Amino acid sequence: MKNSFIKTALLRQYILIFVVLLLLSACSAVPPQEAAHEEPAMHPVSDIVKDDVIYPIDVYDPWEGMNRHIYIFNAHMDDYVLLPVLEAYQNYVPFFLRRGIHNFYSNLTSFEHTVNSGLQLNGEATANNGLRFLSNSTIGLFGVFDVATGMGFPEMKEDFGQTMGYWGVGEGPYIVLPLLGPSNLRDTTGLATDFFIISDFLLNETGMNGNEGWLYFYYMRYGVDARAKVPFRYYESGSPFEYETMRLLYTSGRKVMIGE
Amino acid sequence: MIRSLSFTLSLLLLMTSIAAQAAQHSKDYGYPLDNRYAATIIGTPAEYKAELPTYQQIPVEEYTLKVPGHREIPDVFWYERKGLRYAITAQDKKAPLVFAIAGTGAGHRSAKMRLFQRAFYQAGFHVVTLSSPTVSNFILNASKTAIPGNLKDDSIDLFQVMEQIKNKHTELEISDYYLIGYSLGASQAAFVARHDEQKNVFQFKKVMMINPPLSLFNSVSILDNMLEDNIPGGLDNFNDSYNKTITNVTAYHKSNAKMNIMSADFFYNAYREKDPGDYNMQALIGMAFRMSSSNMIFISDVFNNLGYLVPKNTMMGKTTSLTEYSKSARRVGFSDYVEEIYVPFFIGKTGSSKQQIIDDSSLLSIKDYLLQAEHIGLMHNLDDPILEPGEIDTLKGLFPERAMIYPHGGHCGNMEYKDNVAYMIDFFSQNKKPGKMTSGSAE
Known part of the structure; x- marks a missing residue:
């Protein structure tokens, strides 16, 4: 009973997020306001950019206005919340402990990877991820030690966004997610589904019933860990076109991961 | 994600x-x-890299600097308004200090700058890393003309930033100053060192130039x-x-x-x-x-x-x-x-x-200075693809007995290789004169 209540609550949260996303999507991108009376630039866009040429930088981004606002929001969150939390975590928690915590939670993600490899009918990855999960959960003492990598079962990341991509679902509009950064409609749906799978697993299979606080801790830790692994810093690329570049890199990177 | x-x-x-x-x-x-x-x-590749502490194991502190009298930064570049970013990796005792200048398009946190931080910190130096005068953070915060590419002007901008950092961080106990740069940052290092001869602020003990272009505009x-x-x-x-x-x-x-x-x-x-x-x-x-x-x-x-x-x-x-x-x-x-x-x-x-303006973009414009500057060393590669045929020999000629030319490595590709790192550190730590690598013939 309690589980289904929590699931309903989680589902409500996703719906709320989507509604907010849709409302925000009302703001469209602001084009540059070129002053009417000025002479054209020495190399105006209209002379260089052609209609019949395809530019990789043109990723489908109908919600660019909203996305750019969220990009800036994320940069501020990074500066004032995420990076300071990360720094404190790295400064005050010793390395062996951080690694243990990292391994323990990563092991749970191996479960998600196994499910998604299976859904993509990928025998090799399913076996790899399944054996990884099993060996780390047992010999690796509930995942605290990563013994599987040494045994020849490295992490092979497969998420539900990749699963949908495998089955031919297009990426849809580009979305910048609050805190999490670059995504698209397909991968955002995938993220919500994975969230659901792992929540279900944690609540039902690990005997965590009645300890939902633990679940929130899991996602907090997931956030810190995910941020820690990426050396990226907002606005340090030295490029005024960082938003466009990240958009292209995310989109291309996902294509490679999905193997389209 | x-x-x-x-x-x-x-x-x-x-x-x-x-x-x-x-x-x-x-x-x-x-x-x-x-x-x-x-x-x-x-x-x-990983197995060929010098063994150094990781970036996480060294005490890097990030700072920002407001350069006096600078123009207001427009809204579209709002994120650069905090000032010029740089980092200090400090020893906890009196030590020599290395200023490091990044190459074209690279900021002070780029991978090659991290190499300098890791290598020189381990060798007992304080390390100050500076972005290239070609990146937005520098152009908007510290360049007087904001028309980058002029070796002389950009180097004076760099020099003034370095001077300001020196005056701001009185907590650092510094014995001597050193200077290093790669690619365009190497050319600028030469110009900074030359400018300092007139100003006598740092009196650099040693300066190392890694893979500079001979002529910026040719490259x-x-x-x-x-x-x-x-x-x-x-x-x-x-x-x-x-x-x-x-x-x-x-x-x-x-x-x-x-x-x-x-x-x-x-x-x-x-x-x-x-x-x-x-x-x-x-x-x-x-x-x-x-x-x-x-x-x-x-x-x-x-x-x-x-x-x-x-x-x-x-x-x-x-x-x-x-x-x-x-x-x-x-x-x-x-x-x-x-x-x-x-x-x-x-x-x-x-x-x-x-x-004249084009000639000024070449190291040949300060030939007389380089020829006699015994404290400046060159590290370069025979096969650097940004050089025209013959330019490597001209470069070698500018640093008599002070050029280390490796047979390959491309443009800055071998900077993290163990021999190269050892050479950089040796050049700064000891007062020995640089040696010559077997080089073979260019091309």
Whole structure:
């Protein structure tokens, strides 16, 4: 009973997020306001950019206005919340402990990877991820030690966004997610589904019933860990076109991961 | 989600299709990549890197600096308003201090700057890392003209920043000053050292220049051509090349599913399995340079209201879409900027002739200084692809008995190789005169 209540609550949260996303999507991108009376630039866009040429930088981004606002929001969150939390975590928690915590939670993600490899009918990855999960959960003492990598079962990341991509679902509009950064409609749906799978697993299979606080801790830790692994810093690329570049890199990177 | 970003960033480094290539190395030098383009792109494979503490193990502190009398930064570059960013990795006792200057398009936190921090911190130096005067943070916060590319002017800007840092951080106990830079940062290091001879602020004990161009404008035109000559069908067909690259990386990733695409040697392994061909690698190097130079040109254009790519007085805010300008900026070469913006500006500023302005972009313009500056050393590679044939010999001649020329390494590809790191540290730590590497003949 309690589980289904929590699931309903989680589902409500996703719906709320989507509604907010849709409302925000009302703001469209602001084009540059070129002053009417000025002479054209020495190399105006209209002379260089052609209609019949395809530019990789043109990723489908109908919600660019909203996305750019969220990009800036994320940069501020990074500066004032995420990076300071990360720094404190790295400064005050010793390395062996951080690694243990990292391994323990990563092991749970191996479960998600196994499910998604299976859904993509990928025998090799399913076996790899399944054996990884099993060996780390047992010999690796509930995942605290990563013994599987040494045994020849490295992490092979497969998420539900990749699963949908495998089955031919297009990426849809580009979305910048609050805190999490670059995504698209397909991968955002995938993220919500994975969230659901792992929540279900944690609540039902690990005997965590009645300890939902633990679940929130899991996602907090997931956030810190995910941020820690990426050396990226907002606005340090030295490029005024960082938003466009990240958009292209995310989109291309996902294509490679999905193997389209 | 965020995780895939770091992979995607490295993807840019391999827009190539990939032929078996046996690494052959010279007997005396163990750096494994003897293809100049591959070396430039891949750098040093993990097992060949110098053993150094990790970045997380050294005490790097980030700071910002407000340079007095600087112009207001427009809304579209709002994120640069905090000031000039730099970092200090300090010893807890009195120690010599190294200033490090980044190469074109690189910030103070780039991978090669981290190498300097790790190597010199371990060797007992304080390390101050500075962004290249070609990146937005520097142009907007510390450049007086905001027309980057002038070795003399940019170096005076750097010098003043260094002076301000020295005065601000009185907590540092400093015994002596050292200076190092790579690529364009190396050329600037020479000019900074020369400027200091007049000002007597730092009195650098040693200065190390790694892979500088001999003539900035020659190297820039080589890099411009690497892109424009190597995209089949010209830049309008860039999308085809790009898609082909993604397809090739995807295929490689698929057939090596257990290999972590984010691991340091993914691209080295891919390259060893299938050589992408020189023209693809040249295109990639040219593209990386084009991205840096077009960023620089756009910023300089908007900040100075030049009306070059963006019409004068165009209103752009924090969330204005810049996608169309990114397309037009990527089509303008650095050489175009030199011809159309840079040269006219400096003719106006200095009254010099065009030829004089171009000559000033070469290390030959300070030949007399370099020839007698016994504390300045050169580290370079015979096969550096940004040099014209013969330029390496001219460079060697500028640093008599002070040039270390490796047989290969491309452009800065071997900086992390153990011999190179050991040489840098030796050059600074001991007062010995630099030796000569077996070099063979150029080309």
